[in-house]
Amino acid sequence: MTIARLALDVPLYRLFDYRVEESPRLRVGLRVKAPFGNFGNREKIGVIVELAEKSELPPEQLKTAELLDDELPPLTPDFFRLCEFASQYYQAPLGEVILQALPPGLKKLHPPQRRARKLKAGKPVKTAPALPDLNAEQEAAVHAVQTRQDYAPFLLYGVTGSGKTEVYLRLIALQLAKGKQVLLLAPEINLTPQLEARLTTRFPNTLIVMLHSDLGEAARERAWRCAFQGEARIVVGTRLSVFTPMPDLGLIIVDEEHDASYKQQDGMRYSARDLAVFRARLAKLPIVLGSATPSLESWAHAGHNRYTLLCLRERAVSGAQLPAIRVLDTRRMKLADGLSPQLIEALRQRLAAKEQSLVFLNRRGYAPVLACPACGWISRCPRCAANRVVHLADQRLRCHHCGLETRIPRACPTCGNQDILPFGRGTQRLESMLAGVFPDARILRVDRDSAKNRKQWEALLAQIQAGEADILVGTQMLAKGHDFPRLTLVGVVGADAALFAADWRAPERLFAQLMQVSGRAGRADLPGEVILQSEYPEHPLYRAITAHDYPGYAETLLNERRQAGFPPYAYQAILRAEAASMETALTFLQQAANLPCVQDYPDVALYDPIPMRLFRLMNQERAQLLIESPSRPQLQAFLPVWRETLATLPRKNKLRWHIEVDPLEF
Ligand SMILES: [Zn+2]
Ligand SMILES: [Zn+2]
Numbered sequence: 001m002t003i004a005r006l007a008l009d010v011p012l013y014r015l016f017d018y019r020v021e022e023s024p025r026l027r028v029g030l031r032v033k034a035p036f037g038n039f040g041n042r043e044k045i046g047v048i049v050e051l052a053e054k055s056e057l058p059p060e061q062l063k064t065a066e067l068l069d070d071e072l073p074p075l076t077p078d079f080f081r082l083c084e085f086a087s088q089y090y091q092a093p094l095g096e097v098i099l100q101a102l103p104p105g106l107k108k109l110h111p112p113q114r115r116a117r118k119l120k121a122g123k124p125v126k127t128a129p130a131l132p133d134l135n136a137e138q139e140a141a142v143h144a145v146q147t148r149q150d151y152a153p154f155l156l157y158g159v160t161g162s163g164k165t166e167v168y169l170r171l172i173a174l175q176l177a178k179g180k181q182v183l184l185l186a187p188e189i190n191l192t193p194q195l196e197a198r199l200t201t202r203f204p205n206t207l208i209v210m211l212h213s214d215l216g217e218a219a220r221e222r223a224w225r226c227a228f229q230g231e232a233r234i235v236v237g238t239r240l241s242v243f244t245p246m247p248d249l250g251l252i253i254v255d256e257e258h259d260a261s262y263k264q265q266d267g268m269r270y271s272a273r274d275l276a277v278f279r280a281r282l283a284k285l286p287i288v289l290g291s292a293t294p295s296l297e298s299w300a301h302a303g304h305n306r307y308t309l310l311c312l313r314e315r316a317v318s319g320a321q322l323p324a325i326r327v328l329d330t331r332r333m334k335l336a337d338g339l340s341p342q343l344i345e346a347l348r349q350r351l352a353a354k355e356q357s358l359v360f361l362n363r364r365g366y367a368p369v370l371a372c373p374a375c376g377w378i379s380r381c382p383r384c385a386a387n388r389v390v391h392l393a394d395q396r397l398r399c400h401h402c403g404l405e406t407r408i409p410r411a412c413p414t415c416g417n418q419d420i421l422p423f424g425r426g427t428q429r430l431e432s433m434l435a436g437v438f439p440d441a442r443i444l445r446v447d448r449d450s451a452k453n454r455k456q457w458e459a460l461l462a463q464i465q466a467g468e469a470d471i472l473v474g475t476q477m478l479a480k481g482h483d484f485p486r487l488t489l490v491g492v493v494g495a496d497a498a499l500f501a502a503d504w505r506a507p508e509r510l511f512a513q514l515m516q517v518s519g520r521a522g523r524a525d526l527p528g529e530v531i532l533q534s535e536y537p538e539h540p541l542y543r544a545i546t547a548h549d550y551p552g553y554a555e556t557l558l559n560e561r562r563q564a565g566f567p568p569y570a571y572q573a574i575l576r577a578e579a580a581s582m583e584t585a586l587t588f589l590q591q592a593a594n595l596p597c598v599q600d601y602p603d604v605a606l607y608d609p610i611p612m613r614l615f616r617l618m619n620q621e622r623a624q625l626l627i628e629s630p631s632r633p634q635l636q637a638f639l640p641v642w643r644e645t646l647a648t649l650p651r652k653n654k655l656r657w658h659i660e661v662d663p664l665e666f
Contacts, residue, residue, distance in 0.1 A: 001053045002026065004065060006034060006046035009107050013095035016046070017055040018065035025067060026051070033109065034065040041318070045107050047075065047098055072106075072225065079245040082279050089278075091573075091639050091659045092268040100268055101243035105221030129201060132316070138163055141310040142170045145251075148286045153277055155257075155298050155307040156290040159548065160519025163316025164290045165195070168253050169202050171288065176206060176233055180250025184236045187259035187480070190367065193458050194482065195255075199234060211237035211244060214454050216299060239264060242279065252280050255529030256480065257289035257298060258512055260664055268658040282315045290552070292519060293512035298560065299554045300568045323490070323521040323528030325546045329537040337433040338425050343531050344437060350489045351441055351470055355526065358472040359430060359487040360479065360517045362498075364447040365389035366429045367422030370397060372412035374419070376414030385616040390422045392429075402618045425494065431473045444469035446478045479517035490521040492532040499539060503612065504566060504666060507541055510555055514545050567662070571632045573639060574663045575646075578620040579655040582611060585623040588655055593625060595645050602637040604629045613666065624666065 004020045004256040007013070018034055020026060028048050034042045046065060053662065055062060083101060085093040099107060134142065145154055158164040172182045186195055199208050209223035209232040226232035230247045238261050254262075254273050262272040273289065280287035289298055289307070302309040315322065333340050343359075350357045369387040370379040379388040381399035388397040390408065398405040411418045422429070431445045444463060451457035457477075463469055464484055472478060472487075498510040512531070522528020534542060544553035562569045575592055577585040589609030598606060607626040615622055643659060651657075 001032065002060070003052045004032065004048045004410045005050035005052065006032065006065065007049050007095035007098040007241050008034060008036065008046040010036065010044065013093035013099070015049055015095055017052075017057050017062060018046075019062045020048075020051075020065050020067065023067060027074040028079070030078065031068045031070065031072065031106065032065040033068055035063050043109055045109060047102070049080070049094065049098065071635070073229070076245050076247070078283060079243070081282055082243060082275070085282070086268070086270055086275055086276055088640070089636070090268055090661050091643055092270075092271045098269055099139070100240075103221045103224040104268035105217045106224075129204075132163075132166060134166065135163070135314060135316065137310075137312045137314065138167050138170075138316070141167050142174075144308065144310055145171055145286050145288055146174050150286075151283075151284045153280065153301070153307045154286065154288040154303045154310055155294055156288050156310045156312070157294055157299075157302075157550070158290065159315065159550075160290060160292045160310030160516065161315040161317070161320060161322075162292075162312035164255070164292075164312060165198060166316060166448050167312070168255070168288070168290070169198065171251060171253070172199075172203070172234060174519055175250040176203065178250060179248060181227070181230065181232070181246045181248045182234050182251045182253065183241070183244065183246060183249060183276075184253045185255065185262070185272060186236060186238065186244060187256045187261045188238065193454075193461060196236065199236065203234065206234060207232045208234040208236065211235060211241040213238065213240060219343060239270075242272040249283060249285060251285060252276050252287040254287070254289045256291055258291045258293055258295040259480075260509070263664050265665075269658070269663075270392050271662060274662070293515045294550075294554070296543065296554060297568045298559055300558055303558075320458065320527065321522065321527055322529050322548050323518055325518055325530040325548070327531065327532045327534050327542045327546055329535070329539040330533045331535050335533075336437070338430070338493055338533075338602045339433070339437075339491075340531075340533055340633050343493075343533065346489055346529065346531055347434075347438065347471060347491070351438060353488075354486075355489070356464070356467070356470060356472065356484060356487040357472060357491065357519070358478060358484075358487055358520055359434065359491045359493065360474060361425065361427055361430050361492075361494045362475050362513065363424075363426045363494060364428070364449055364475055364663060365398070365400075365426035366432075367426055368424040369422070370408065370420055371423050372415060372417050372420045374417040375412060375415040377412050377414040378418075383616070383619045385614055389426065392422075392432075393449065401614065402666065427473050427475060430493070434471055434473065438471065441470040442468060443471045443473060446472055446474035448475070448477065451477065468591075476513055476517070479513060479520065480521065484520060486526070487520055488526045488528050489521050490518055490528070490530045492517065492530065495532060496534050496536055499536060499541065504564075506663065508557060511541055511545065511550075515548075515550065518545070565628075565630075570630055571635045572663060573625065573627045573635060573659055573661045574666070575625045575657060575659050576612070577624070577657040578617075578622050578654055580619075580621065580653050582615065582621040582623060584653050584655055585609075585621050586611070588649065588651065589623055589625040591649055592642075592646055592657075597638075597641050597645055600641075601629075601634060603631050603634040604638045626666075 001019050005015050030048050032046050034046045036042050041093050083097040087097045175182050209226050212222050227235045228245045257273050263269050301307040347357050350423050370390050379397050381388050386400045386401050388399045395408050396405045412420050427447050518530045537552040577588045579585040586609050593606045605628045609625045612622040612624050
């Protein structure tokens with residue numbers, strides 16, 4: 001008999017010792033079926049993390065686990081090393097990391113059996129598609145990466161429309177020719193239809209799999225197996241795919257590396273981009289992080305020569321110019337429902353010329369709040385520290401944080417006043433307003449309400465591509481990576497709101513968003529124009545946008561961060577607590593801050609516990625404690641010691657807590 005230490009899908013994710021039958025197949029990384037619970041009457045799937053001769057448990061307490069009769073080879077040492085790193089760095093139990101890295105189907109005793117359609121490459125194509133010419137900068141970028149076979153991190157900074165994807169495609173082709181696999185991370189599923197299409201056209205004889213959480217369980221497991229067994233040569237996935245074991249991995253690409261959706265916001269809170277870099281280092285591979293507006297962290301790495309900077313400063317389609325961006329001072333202007341006469345006139349001209357326009361407003365719904373002017377009632381969410389949003393399209397008041405919804409009341413629930421009014425503006429209101437001004441225009445709204453799933457989203461994209469819409473009204477969903485050849489005008493409204501947000505990362509995010517959305521204008525042979533309405537036209541952020549000056553603005557922000565001692569010049573973690581009362585949460589955090597072990601780490605600073613900005617979510621009161629250090633090793637040494645002590649603190653009233661390393665939101 002041998003002892004196997006198992007990662008099991010059970011609360012707290014402790015590792016458990018089991019007996020296993022000797023077998024020539026027995027290896028670390030195989031899956032087993034293990035009895036669980038007091039009477040051993042439930043079964044769980046586990047992964048063997050370690051094999052040993054003996055256990056610290058008395059023999060009579062050891063239950064026996066059985067190897068699964070499954071053709072899946074054992075998970076590789078590389079996979080475990082990546083999981084171990086993630087577990088240490090992000091302060092998450094190893095078992096949790098391992099299990100969340102696997103597709104759900106592999107963790108079930110009886111996974112749903114669906115038609116096991118075999119994945120295969122498209123029909124064999126003899127004639128290779130004609131490749132677009134590379135410009136000199138693209139050529140240089142491809143050359144720089146292709147010559148490296150060891151760990152080499154690259155930051156590919158390319159203005160919108162500069163042909164970053166073409167660089168990726170060339171690099172992928174080179175890897176495939178060498179018999180290697182490529183992992184391409186993309187931030188959100190809504191981006192992938194176009195990317196997927198480009199890949200399948202370019203590599204018709206190659207098996208390409210997509211890995212994302214919108215896939216059905218069976219499909220996801222199938223794609224994962226194909227990647228792990230080396231059949232799939234290109235894996236395109238969202239953040240969860242960063243763990244996918246690939247036997248012949250030769251290159252990792254992280255597209256839109258600045259995108260916040262690479263950060264997992266619950267369970268094990270990790271950054272897939274940062275893990276991708278670690279994975280490349282571990283496997284001694286080149287990695288390319290691409291963006292038109294790199295994260296300040298990556299930009300700073302490039303500045304210190306930790307990453308090699310590759311620049312694409314020109315648009316790839318020859319003659320295509322960056323759009324002319326104009327900030328329109330609306331302070332002394334009479335706006336019609338938030339739209340300036342200039343923007344309306346510009347929209348009118350595009351309609352006459354049969355070109356497309358996009359009006360960008362990053363707030364969905366009809367209005368952010370419903371209010372009663374008579375008594376001051378507003379549509380607060382009873383469960384969250386937030387307002388419920390007016391959705392006129394389906395007559396609902398909906399909380400965007402917890403999902404709670406009710407019908408829009410006919411009268412004020414407090415005083416009975418019938419003249420309750422929606423305040424502020426969301427995409428639905430903008431849409432109906434535009435429909436009033438341009439009754440003959442075909443207006444299409446694109447946000448999470450109109451594109452709830454991939455199917456709806458693809459249908460909307462197809463409609464736009466086919467020229468079936470004249471004016472698009474959309475949120476950031478429309479801002480990312482799409483190519484609409486007839487789109488020549490972008491109007492931006494309501495951007496000022498993010499300018500003075502309390503979150504110190506807000507300017508970085510707003511800049512990226514505005515740069516992305518501006519990049520939608522004029523991508524082919526038609527010149528583009530961007531009109532940005534603002535009451536603060538002199539703001540440095542807008543000046544930088546107008547000048548298309550990402551490097552300049554990044555320098556400004558980095559200087560501010562250096563002076564303020566913010567990341568990337570300091571390292572942070574956050575301890576959050578949630579409880580039925582704010583007092584319970586704050587008391588716990590204060591106890592955590594007062595623990596004696598804190599004194600042993602003089603370079604680690606703990607701030608006062610404070611309520612979170614969204615201080616109530618689904619009836620839970622939330623508070624946080626910021627931990628900061630100028631030294632990453634110091635912070636990393638402190639956190640596990642502290643976490644262990646935290647786990648021993650008495651917890652009242654179902655209080656829950658977690659630690660997040662490198663938090664993006666506060
Ligand atoms: Zn009222
Ligand atoms: Zn709510």
